[in-house]
Amino acid sequence: MAFPSLLPNRQMANLFIKKLGLRAPLSDADRQALEQATAKVVQVEAHRDLISQGDAPEHAFIILDGFACRYKLLPDGSRSIVAYLIPGDGCDLHASILNQMVHSIGTLTPCSVAAIPYRTVKELAAYHPNIYKALWWSVLVDEAILQEWLVGVGRRSADKQVAHFLCEMMVRLEAVGIIRGNSYKLPITQSELADTAGISHVHVNRVLQNLKSLRLVDQKWRSLVLLDIEELKRFSGFAPDYLHLRPSRTEESLIEPLTDVAKSQLQMRQRGQRDKGMF
Amino acid sequence: MAFPSLLPNRQMANLFIKKLGLRAPLSDADRQALEQATAKVVQVEAHRDLISQGDAPEHAFIILDGFACRYKLLPDGSRSIVAYLIPGDGCDLHASILNQMVHSIGTLTPCSVAAIPYRTVKELAAYHPNIYKALWWSVLVDEAILQEWLVGVGRRSADKQVAHFLCEMMVRLEAVGIIRGNSYKLPITQSELADTAGISHVHVNRVLQNLKSLRLVDQKWRSLVLLDIEELKRFSGFAPDYLHLRPSRTEESLIEPLTDVAKSQLQMRQRGQRDKGMF
DNA sequence: CGGCAAATTGACCACAATCAATCGAAGTGG
DNA sequence: CCACTTCGATTGATTGTGGTCAATTTGCCG
Numbered sequence: 001m002a003f004p005s006l007l008p009n010r011q012m013a014n015l016f017i018k019k020l021g022l023r024a025p026l027s028d029a030d031r032q033a034l035e036q037a038t039a040k041v042v043q044v045e046a047h048r049d050l051i052s053q054g055d056a057p058e059h060a061f062i063i064l065d066g067f068a069c070r071y072k073l074l075p076d077g078s079r080s081i082v083a084y085l086i087p088g089d090g091c092d093l094h095a096s097i098l099n100q101m102v103h104s105i106g107t108l109t110p111c112s113v114a115a116i117p118y119r120t121v122k123e124l125a126a127y128h129p130n131i132y133k134a135l136w137w138s139v140l141v142d143e144a145i146l147q148e149w150l151v152g153v154g155r156r157s158a159d160k161q162v163a164h165f166l167c168e169m170m171v172r173l174e175a176v177g178i179i180r181g182n183s184y185k186l187p188i189t190q191s192e193l194a195d196t197a198g199i200s201h202v203h204v205n206r207v208l209q210n211l212k213s214l215r216l217v218d219q220k221w222r223s224l225v226l227l228d229i230e231e232l233k234r235f236s237g238f239a240p241d242y243l244h245l246r247p248s249r250t251e252e253s254l255i256e257p258l259t260d261v262a263k264s265q266l267q268m269r270q271r272g273q274r275d276k277g278m279f
Numbered sequence: 280m281a282f283p284s285l286l287p288n289r290q291m292a293n294l295f296i297k298k299l300g301l302r303a304p305l306s307d308a309d310r311q312a313l314e315q316a317t318a319k320v321v322q323v324e325a326h327r328d329l330i331s332q333g334d335a336p337e338h339a340f341i342i343l344d345g346f347a348c349r350y351k352l353l354p355d356g357s358r359s360i361v362a363y364l365i366p367g368d369g370c371d372l373h374a375s376i377l378n379q380m381v382h383s384i385g386t387l388t389p390c391s392v393a394a395i396p397y398r399t400v401k402e403l404a405a406y407h408p409n410i411y412k413a414l415w416w417s418v419l420v421d422e423a424i425l426q427e428w429l430v431g432v433g434r435r436s437a438d439k440q441v442a443h444f445l446c447e448m449m450v451r452l453e454a455v456g457i458i459r460g461n462s463y464k465l466p467i468t469q470s471e472l473a474d475t476a477g478i479s480h481v482h483v484n485r486v487l488q489n490l491k492s493l494r495l496v497d498q499k500w501r502s503l504v505l506l507d508i509e510e511l512k513r514f515s516g517f518a519p520d521y522l523h524l525r526p527s528r529t530e531e532s533l534i535e536p537l538t539d540v541a542k543s544q545l546q547m548r549q550r551g552q553r554d555k556g557m558f
Numbered sequence: 559c560g561g562c563a564a565a566t567t568g569a570c571c572a573c574a575a576t577c578a579a580t581c582g583a584a585g586t587g588g
Numbered sequence: 589c590c591a592c593t594t595c596g597a598t599t600g601a602t603t604g605t606g607g608t609c610a611a612t613t614t615g616c617c618g
Contacts, residue, residue: 070426072426072430074430074434075516075518078434080429080430080433080434082426082429082430094415094419095419097412097415097416097419098416098419098423098523099523099525100520102423102426102427102520102521102523103426133376136373136376137376137377139418139422140373140374140376140377141377142422143418143421143422143425144377144381146422146425146426146429147349147351147361147381147382147425148381149429150359150361150425150428150429150432150477151351151353151359151361153429153432153433153477154359154432154476154477154478155353155357155359155477157573157574158573158574189595189596189597190596190597191595191596191597197433198429198432198433198434199433199574199575200574200575200576201596201597202574202575202576202577202597202598202599203573203574203575205597205598205599206574206598206599209598222583222596222597237354239354241379241381242381244377244378244381246378436605436606437605437606468563468564468565469564469565469566470563470564470565478606478607479606479607479608480564480565481565481566481567481606481607481608481609482605482606482607484564484565484566484567485566485567485606488566501564501565501615501616
């Protein structure tokens, strides 16, 4: 159903290949190499570490199904989640360059995971320019998401921050085609959400109640359901440009129109730039 | 004067090449190619944008001298600094893969900058495996720093956060050899520090006064001076492992020893992992 | 000297952390 | 089938870190 036109007369490729294919045109050889590399799939139950802080990296992982996250354990015992991995995401594909992991990767739900030797990753990148490009793309997007989170934690209020995260996850899930309509459920606990947004789990609870009273989200069986996505986006100031979902450079600008305040600020900065050098 | 021993019978290589050389052994051909690529240097004054949010990326930039930063302008007109670029740093070397910049790069001080066409970056990576490796390394470190900042903004108190940032900058500057002893000055304003740490500039001022009263930093001519680095590191819980400065995988672990609290937490998690599946 | 940006200080207060208790649901063992 | 445990969710009370507003001072540069 999802993107049938992209793979007309072919068995459905796995989500990793599909995702890369959205970023760079993959040849049959590319796809075949990727199929082969991700052929060995293991099932991992929820709440297991795929790799832990301090380990030397040994394999690259591809999440083919389920949710996982990248997190850090702090010296004081608290946990900070710095990224979510959804089906189709690779993690730390080039981490072998570094000596040791400074974060852990853990599953949030039961997952299907392909473990690829780094040697294979290297070969794929070396012999398949389009795969190379697609891999870079995904690393850059990861970094852009990290930047957006950093900005959010520093600037946004707790409820906007949570709402923004919910929007981001929806857009990402939509992009790989694993959710259909305007709502989805997120199988994570409030404590995990707290470790994501950098707020206390108590406050997460209050924030969610607020969002519920605004009819923006709902909760069933321990998992969130988004109701009014558009309003949620507006509420949180979500602009999807940093996810770089659009394929071509030629399309229209995705930058959110600046508010009047921002415009005047920008003008001041630019004027200053001409005069005295402020940006 | 700086590190004459590293390049005995050779004209001083620029800091970019030096930095890459710390991460992967560069051949003479590698160095020559890099020299050539970074030959065209332009001087840029302080507080200019090298590239702005919304632009399509056109060149990769190498900062050869001076300080710059990556920042985002938010719709409400505020600014958030998400990375600092110091001499030897490249920025967005592979950004050509993306359609548009979602952040700006601006100088903080007068800078010497080399602009490299993306085509050249691509060729360097394609024909020089060691450069390829070193480039990946620097991107991964960028990402690790971003993660550490994210954790810090979410979890650390304002003074720890600022102190941590000061430690990080010192270690980075030390690593490229542009500072000598145990102190250095940082030519940024308190407002810039505020936009970095995600706190108000008023509070930055109070934090700095606190650090001054603790004899950890000092201020002269609008630039900070760190006094007691070791104590500053202890104060902020700074552990340099995420900067991945050590070259070899075989060296001793750099992971900060966990506190007792953290150990018991970790044990709980691991025990849980065996039993019920918590991490 | 005048103009401007950065730094500083004080007063006030709000958002969110912390502490502490309770509740609810799911799973477990008797 | 029912106690018991455990984890997650919920609620209230209290505290405090850091934001906002506003005024003043310092330092820089023309």
